[in-house]
Amino acid sequence: MxxxxxxxxxxxxxxxxxxxxxxxxxxxxxxxxxxxxxxxxxxxxxxxxxxxxxxxxxxxDFKGLMPAYTGKPLFTAPGPERHVHPLTGAVTRWVANEDGGYWDYCDFPLAEADDEIIANWPVPDPDDFDYDGLLEKCKAYGHKAVYFGHPGISDVMNNTGMIRGMENIYMDLALETESVMALLDRRMKAELAMFERALDKCRDYVDFIWTGEDLGTQRAPLISLDMFRAQIRPRHQPLIDLASSYGKPVMIHCCGSSSWAFEDFIEMGIRAVDTLQPEAADMDPA
Structure with missing residues (x-):
């Protein structure tokens, strides 16, 4: 090799x-x-x-882990040519291209949903994950740097946009749509509890936490700094604080023109940013 x-x-x-x-x-x-x-x-x-x-x-250098979900199915695919994410309910369809293809988000099950449907949208129970199996995987990775998480952890806009639609989530943040804000907070609370259990079980083997929030297009911010501070930052902070309490640094995935938020990242306790897109506005590494 x-x-x-x-x-x-x-x-x-x-x-x-x-x-x-x-x-x-x-x-x-x-x-x-x-x-x-x-x-x-x-x-x-x-x-x-x-x-x-x-x-x-x-x-x-990295090996990523998340505890396997062991609970009852929360969602069913809406059709034979659709996949549904088992933890979020996001729906995807296969889009073929010359290299094979990829699964693209579609249907957006909460796009036209009323407040009652949004309020009752399933969120995984933190008790329904295999933390013992997670520990065994951690032990097997040896000299690799092990992280928990992925770019969708604590992510407000993309994760919610995949089930609500991107235009809707931006309007929800601006209007502070009560049912959507409550769904966000339920999901964040469940993720935080799941991470606490995972860190408690595997604290001697995990090296860092990976979270995410795309904040920029190639040319400009997606939202204002004021909106970031009002709606996004407070929902990321508990996970960063939890990681810090276990002595684990946090890396955030953040696409596009996002350097405008880096000072806030530092204040929040984030130690690394992934990724830096040098061709995006205001993202020259120098």
Whole structure:
């Protein structure tokens, strides 16, 4: 197998040094791609197209985990050509392209929903996850840097937009639609409880927490700083505080022109930003 990146530190050591603003042997590496890109990268590297083979060849430092859901099904797909996300109820359809295709969001089940439907939209119970199995996976990852979470954790706009529609969620934030705000807070409360259980079970093996909130287009912010501070920041803060109480740094995924929020990120206790898009407005790394 081709090994492109070598170093004198383990992945865990490298990542933790970087979070602590200490010099490492190289920059930590993360990698995610759609299936079409994955096949091309694997072919260029001369390795199988499975995730582990490509990650090993690239020297990826991270291993991500979330506890498996073990509760009863919360949602059913609305049709034979649709998939439904088991935890959020977001619906996707297959869109073919020359590289194969991808699952794209559609239907938006809460787009026309009344307050009662929104108020009763299912949210996973934090007790319905396999925390013991999570611990076993943590132990198996050895020298890799292990994180809990993903860009959809605590995410207000995208996650809700996938079931409500993006135009609707922006209006909901502006108008403070009561039923939608209550759904957001129910989801955040459940996620926070799930993370607390996971961290309590696996505190000796987890290195950082990954959350997300896309805040920019390629040209400008998606929302104002005032709206960020009123509606977004308070809903992210409890998870950051929880991570800090366990001594775990937090990385936030944030696409587009988003440097306008970085000072707030620092105040909130966020230690790293993923990703930096240098072609977006005001995102030159220098």
């Amino acid at each position: 081709i090994q492109i990146y070598n170093g004198t530190l383990t992945s865990k050591e490298r990542v933790l040094r970087t979070f602590n603003h200490e010099k490492a042997d190289r920059v930590p590496i993360g990698y995610f791609a759609n299936p079409g890109i994955q096949k091309r990268v694997a072919a260029a590297l001369g390795v199988p197209a499975d995730k582990d083979s490509v990650n090993d060849a690239l020297g990826v």
